[in-house]
Amino acid sequence: MCDFRMCGRLSRLIKNGRLQGTRGETLLIPVGKKLPFKNLVLYGLGPSNEFDERVASEVSRALVKLAAGLQVSRYAVVLPGRSLGVLSLRRALGLFLAAAGRQADVLIIEPISAQKEAGDLLPSEEGAAP
Secondary structure, eight states: OOHHHTTTTHHHHHHTSSSOOTTEEEEHHHHTTTSSSSSEEEEOOOGGGGGHHHHHHHHHHHHHHHHHHHHHEEEEOOOOOTTTOOOOOHHHHHHHHHHHOOOEEEEEOOOHHGGGGGGGOOTTTOOOOO
């Protein structure tokens, strides 16, 4: 959806070799008024055949550190491993929460149909686990 809203900009970056997806590759892209946020951060996961729970944990920690370095207090994230289908929502969320802590103000991007799977891991509106 982001690529569509950005008129294929991400696809062009990949096609032109400016975006490889190597593990740790980070690209900050200002999106202007095309999306409901100011910037998009792309973080490379590396080769899909090498992605496992250990890598997901490392990437989760790196994303949290990156957000802190950017001084971002609220952000949205697709959990590492979910787009590849390697980790269940419950496991990916557990790894991310272990890295971010329960106080992080993070919007998890996940299809509605899968959200009930791990709802008990998320804090309630009052900030306490249900």
